[in-house]
Amino acid sequence: MDPLIPLRLPVTGLHGPVYEQLFALYLGIGIVAALLVFSLMAYLIHRYRAAGPSDVDPPDAPRAGAAPIERGDCRVPLVLALLVTLVLFSVSLGTFDTIALYHDEPNDPDALRIDVVAYRYGFSYTYPDGSVVVDNLTVPVDRTVVLKITSTDVFHNFAVPELRLKADAIPGHTTMLWFKGDSPGTHRIQCMELCGTDHGAMVGSLRILSAPEYDQWVARGG
């Protein structure tokens, strides 16, 4: 395999690192939880395995046709439930901050506002001055960009994985997505909702330019 191919997905932009931090929190707790469950399982399997086919059954072993026997301390399941609840709600506290970051439209008068229209099979971008470009979105670095996304035909999805951004493009409905590029570069844009035969080819790119380059690009007429 070519060593130059990155095995991890690069991360950039304003949301990317925040997302990765939250993901790492979930992953850490998830791995610990999974290891605990697996160790418990492995221990019990190892410890309570029958020595052989003739090993004697415990006294309360199930018998066909006998009424089920209630077993276990009622406090254990409740404590388990409480424990799981605590873990879940501690991670969800982090979630709500990040949700707010994604979903609260920034109140930035200097923001670049672009209308995105998804169609089969591409995206068109209408800039504030009325100019329209397709497929490749070009924005300046370090400036808030607010996208209003809709679709002219079917359900699409506008995703920029390297910036950890995604919003559905729904006909008859507008969704908002905002971001801020922190360094110049080019990132893949992809439709992530099945929209027809060429869904897989509904790909574009996000070009983040330095301020002077962006001004030049605008001056050239996009």
Next chain:
Amino acid sequence: MQRSARVLGVSLLCTVVLLVSLAPLMSGFSGGIGGQRVANGCTCHGEGGADPSVSPLLLGVPQTYEAGMSYNLTVQIQGGPVPGGEHQGGFNLDASDGALLTRDDTTQRQEGQLTHTTAGNGQRTWQVAWMAPKEEDHIVTFRLLVNSVDGDFAPSSTDSWNRATFTSRGPGAGGIPQPQGGTHTPLLQRWFPLPLVVVLSLVLAVLIVLLLLPPAAVRGPLGRFLLHWLTTTNHKDIGVLYFVTSLLMYLVGGALAMVMRGQLAGPSGDLVSPQLYNQLVTMHGAIMALFFLSPLGFAFANYLVPLQIGARDLAFPRINALSYWLYLLGALVAASGFFVGGAADVGWTFYAPLTNATYSPGLGVDLAGIGLFLLFLSVTISTINFLVTILRLRAPTMGLWQVPMFTWSVLMTVLIMLIIFPALGGALLLLVSDRHFGTHFFDSALNGALLWDHLFWFFGHPEVYVLLLPSLGTTAEILQAFSRRPLYGRRYIMGAMVVGVVLSVIVWGHHMFTTGIDQRFLEVQVVLTESISIPFAVIVLCYILTLHGGKLRLRTPALWALGSLALFTIGGITGVFLASQALDTHLRGSYYVVAHFHYTLVGSTTFALIGGIYYWFPKMSGRMLSERLGRWHFGISFLSFNLNFLPLFELTDMPRRIATYDVARWVPYNQVATVGAIIFGVAQLLLIVNLLQSMRRGAPAGKDPWRGPSLEWTLSSPPPHDPSEQPPVVVAAPATQAVTTGSSSDPAVGTAKG
């Protein structure tokens, strides 16, 4: 009496089949029965033929388009009634390729076409835009319909209309015009294709001959065999029918998956076209979830629930038979799309408006929709049957809290089904109505795309619990039998299942985290979706604690059950990530999601049910399965399953449902996954070999080979076919004694508590 009931049954079945085969015909009417789009392209004005004095003009169409470029076009009407009235005309424009876009509020998109709005009603020119296709070799046809009217608000002879077509060719287009998508095909071509009619008629003919003849007239082993299996209402027979059919579905769905993984082995796979790939994706999902997993659970439910509760049969044996035949018919109709020009290719989620008549003109969506509707009917009557059976037909002394865990899980399952399947049935009726009768339930202009989301996911999310619960019940039975201990915290597990059922029907919003609907609703959904992990975590942990103090025997069923618990742990934990709206914003629609739900639906559910096959097949057939083959089957499946799906968690940027890709990073992950998938697929043949081999020369199983916990193990293997040979008093007696004496005087109970 019996005979007239049979005639009635046959006529009902014939009517259903006839109606099913007639349904696609309805799309033969242009625009459906409602006449949504009459010949002149507008429902509001103008009768009579086209008026040559009206000239529709489309200015700005390039003779040769540049791929991906945007063009400004002007629609213009010349001629017709003297201008001056308030409403002077309207238009309707569609392009066979590329995308038509509005430029101001005088125009709007409707069903893939561009037309004027109320604001643009009084004009004779409109400004629109057209985005050329990205391909260079297309020939694009524009079809423009215009009305030129006098503005008196009434159709009259002075109102007139006309139409015109315009073309634009790509620089690489040859001389042959491209076939146009989305146009109405003639009535005859829409007729339900011949092969299917022939097959259905043959099946019907055999049915009618067999069923209308007096049973004594049917002779010969084949005739007797057919008569038996076609007319049986015995719950054990129906269970076997479900079992065999669902295993066939497992092979079919698995074969589709093999093709898909083969296609994805390299970046630009050319095993199948993107169009066929979309059909494979759709049918793989529908077949595996709805026609394999659920019916396999219900194969066991049919066979075992009456035995486990000491009933002679299900409450309504005939309805049970009808339920099976509706399911089979549904599966065949849904899959028949492959043979009549393409199965549904819209994903098993059927998102509107991709499913409407404009974007999916083919038969595939109709057939899949009808197949699912038949399944909805089958499930609905089956639900009633199991509810009544479990609630009313238990052995006299068996309380509801004392039913075996598998029966309890089936009760929970049918409760969910009762709540959610009407949403699916209703949504499908609305969809058919939109496609064929010109209604607008899922019209994007009325936010119909989101309406479908809500309706579908109200069904679709709890459906995964419908699949999961019987497998949890199976695991519980297996763990008790092989750990040699009673279930830990049995009543708490039962209670946790109830909580799971309630929560499962109020968490569908987590499938809509990125739709931009009211954020307050979505944040409630975050909390609820996280909460649903709690009861299931308690269930899994109690299952594991059951092993404590036992004498675990690691026979094949136990291996599958424990494997299923381990994989469910991974599936569950990765699901918590998706419950976070923030993480879902990146993960949604990616291979992470694919990996997650395969861990729950294959790793957890399928593994547990296969464990159920190894556990209950000796009861059903009277013969043991090969332990050696079973262990190999488990070992290879467990390793190859993880090899297949573990790498996919890393592909958080690769979209689901794409046939080709061009990102180098995705290649190694996909290659590993494909290798895992192929090994997993081949390993499943071991199960088939094992089943066939056991039926021919398996060791006799005896009454109770595993020393299992519930009533079915008190019966011979296989149990007496005729319920009357299965005297309920004998069957219920041990339970009766144990129930009445077991609560405090049984010493085992005392030591186990606390």
